Amino acid sequence: MEDTISRQAASASLVVFTVHKVATKRSAPFVLILIAVLFFSLSGIAAAEAGGKAGFIVEPLYPSHNDIRAHRLNIVFIGSEYENFSTFKKIACDIIALNQENRLGLLQLRPFSEPSVKRCFNFWICRTIGKSGKPYREYRNNGEWEITSLLFNDAVQDLNRHYGTSLVRGGRKVMGVLLVNANPQNIPGYGYGGGSFGRDLTFTVWDAKNPWFSHDDMVVTHVHELVHSIPELYDETSGSGTVYDNPGWKSFDYRDQFFVPGSNSDRGGISKEKFLRLGEREKEEYVKKNVPWKAYIGKGDGTLKVGIYEGGLGKSRYIYRSTKNSLMNYPYGLKPGSTLGFGVWVENVIRTRILREFGS
Numbered sequence: 034m035e036d037t038i039s040r041q042a043a044s045a046s047l048v049v050f051t052v053h054k055v056a057t058k059r060s061a062p063f064v065l066i067l068i069a070v071l072f073f074s075l076s077g078i079a080a081a082e083a084g085g086k087a088g089f090i091v092e093p094l095y096p097s098h099n100d101i102r103a104h105r106l107n108i109v110f111i112g113s114e115y116e117n118f119s120t121f122k123k124i125a126c127d128i129i130a131l132n133q134e135n136r137l138g139l140l141q142l143r144p145f146s147e148p149s150v151k152r153c154f155n156f157w158i159c160r161t162i163g164k165s166g167k168p169y170r171e172y173r174n175n176g177e178w179e180i181t182s183l184l185f186n187d188a189v190q191d192l193n194r195h196y197g198t199s200l201v202r203g204g205r206k207v208m209g210v211l212l213v214n215a216n217p218q219n220i221p222g223y224g225y226g227g228g229s230f231g232r233d234l235t236f237t238v239w240d241a242k243n244p245w246f247s248h249d250d251m252v253v254t255h256v257h258e259l260v261h262s263i264p265e266l267y268d269e270t271s272g273s274g275t276v277y278d279n280p281g282w283k284s285f286d287y288r289d290q291f292f293v294p295g296s297n298s299d300r301g302g303i304s305k306e307k308f309l310r311l312g313e314r315e316k317e318e319y320v321k322k323n324v325p326w327k328a329y330i331g332k333g334d335g336t337l338k339v340g341i342y343e344g345g346l347g348k349s350r351y352i353y354r355s356t357k358n359s360l361m362n363y364p365y366g367l368k369p370g371s372t373l374g375f376g377v378w379v380e381n382v383i384r385t386r387i388l389r390e391f392g393s
């Protein structure tokens with residue numbers, strides 16, 4: 034079974050969703066596929082504990098920001114295992130930080146801090162808290178998904194009933210943000226720090242007694258997941274092997290976040306074979322001449338200064354990113370010594386993607 038899943042993972046290692054697991058014993062690709070299969074196969078299962086059927090269960094996260102008639106992305110916070118609503122809401126506000134609740138929150142970072150980008154989002158929070166009613170040791174991987182997937186469905190229906198909208202899960206205009214108040218290390222077979230399932234959902238699993246993950250690390254991790262989900266950017270982390278190892282490397286949509294010599298998005302026109310035959314110095318020159326961010330090289334400060342850095346999408350060779358250490362390069366909280374943000378080039382990429390879809 035594990036062998037089968039690992040092979041599937043290998044063929045899908047350029048992925049549209051990512052999961053960040055802290056302190057794992059298994060390989061990351063294994064976990065990633067496992068969660069996706071569980072999550073998607075469980076949508077629609079009935080569970081009596083979750084979901085308020087009567088009354089209005091969703092409210093705006095901020096009193097006067099939302100405009101549901103505008104063409105915006107509706108971000109809906111769904112909480113699970115919290116003792117009370119106010120603790121859950123405080124964490125949601127720290128992650129979004131419209132009113133500077135937390136300096137690491139999403140709307141404190143460019144380009145999300147810009148008024149034209151802020152206006153692309155509505156923020157909602159579900160008042161009903163999901164509860165499994167089980168001690169952690171009895172959890173299985175799918176426990177939280179069963180509860181919160183249903184609660185998310187209820188929340189979307191609730192918005193539609195209340196405002197006469199026709200938002201749909203899986204569409205482009207609604208996205209869930211799941212906060213699970215649990216210490217993943219206490220849940221057997223669990224241990225996820227956070228993850229993103231494309232546009233549908235992001236999640237973090239975190240509680241205040243978590244010994245290896247501070248509150249601010251959780252905020253940073255969740256902002257990282259939101260950037261996977263909203264403008265659909267990728268991890269800039271290196272790993273092992275080369276990007277050419279993946280069968281889909283040539284036609285993959287790198288979204289201007291990366292440069293891969295010889296790929297369809299390389300305007301320089303070299304072939305992979307020819308690139309590999311170049312000396313190290315010539316390779317560097319070719320990359321410098323053809324990266325989409327060449328006009329930005331040298332701009333920015335600290336670890337966000339734009340340049341040419343090899344590694345990304347979990348591969349260490351022949352894929353180039355624009356900053357040494359951006360927020361897409363630290364999925365487990367802020368790396369010590371890192372400048373917070375994305376770098377001016379990736380800011381452009383994010384802004385363009387969001388405004389193209391939701392800009393008015």
Ligand SMILES: [Zn+2]
Nearest residue numbers: 051257268364
């Ligand atoms: Zn990531």
